[in-house]
Amino acid sequence: MMPQDISKSPVCNLAAGEEIRGKWNHLIYRIHRRLGYGATGAVYLADSIKGTVALKIGHDQMSITSEVNVLKRFSKVQGKVLGPSLINVDDWQTRSGTYPFYAMEYLKGETLFDFMRPKSSEWAGILLVQLLTDLHTLHQAGWAFGDLKPDNLLVTGPPYRIRWIDVGGTTVMDRSIKEYTEFFDRGYWGKGSRKAEPSYDLFSAGMVMVNLAYPSRFTKKSDPDRQMQDVRKNSPMLRPYADILEKAWNGKYRYAEEMRNELVLLLNEKDKRSVQQNKKPAVQKSAVQKQTRQSQKKKQKSFFVETFLVFTFVFVVYLFYMLGQTM
CATH class of the missing domain: 1.10.510.10 (Transferase(Phosphotransferase) domain 1)
Incomplete structure (x- = not known):
């Protein structure tokens, strides 16, 4: 559960273009935009000499240290990629106080x-x-x-x-x-x-x-x-x-x-x-095609029979005509 006034915390209201300089490692991070915030602090998209990173800035040293330990533990889980990779840990010194932060891998994707x-x-x-x-x-x-x-x-x-x-x-x-x-x-x-x-x-x-x-x-x-x-x-x-x-x-x-x-x-x-349901139309289609082929064969057979009968009738008529001529 997040405190109701967490959004008013200085770490949650950094402006685009603002720079965060590490107290110990002296690395500089230029803020792009806030990605989100929670009870332990805010996460920002930022540029650094190591590329684009996700920067988590907190207001409680113990909470941030705990998260860093979790990320370190994740990195030791062999064969598994759980959370984002940890890149750097430092403090941000300001006039109003010192705020712990860490930089981690920025994961590109969709919600x-x-x-x-x-x-x-x-x-x-x-x-x-x-x-x-x-x-x-x-x-x-x-x-x-x-x-x-x-x-x-x-x-x-x-x-x-x-x-x-x-x-x-x-x-x-x-x-x-x-x-x-x-x-x-x-x-x-x-x-x-x-x-x-x-x-x-x-x-x-x-x-x-x-x-x-x-x-x-x-x-x-x-x-x-x-x-x-x-x-x-x-x-x-x-x-x-x-x-x-x-x-x-x-x-x-x-x-x-x-x-x-x-x-x-x-x-x-x-x-x-799903596979069985997709097969049913194919089976039905095959049956229809088989019926169609059988129908076509019947029609062809009927055509040949009718043609044969017509030619037979003409031949018989012609035969009787020739016999009549000879008599």
């Missing part, structure tokens, strides 16, 4: 909403599979993502890949979630505690898909369980995934891998049905 707009609903399931795969890796490393929401995710590619762009809410397992957004928080919906554990992230992952179906979101009613049943039932996008989303809502999955495996099985079954 989930922009990506999904022209796509079929199957893509929501594919992206969720990717997200669950990464969450399983993160959980195995001893962390929960915490503030999991579309704002903190990006789709890069092609090949299309979901990526994390803000790890500000990442929390060590079994501790209290340090940052969350109500719509994706099971505590807000009365479905569990704010303890960092796999089921917390899996609840949020399910709500990310719900948010894709309902971009404007909605508030909690008196009976959240009934409310969410109606939400899943009334959405063509969510209906195929209703059982999986209900399990995530009720905390039935212990590990991200469980939810992922069920989702992969569901998508495979949908693919098989």
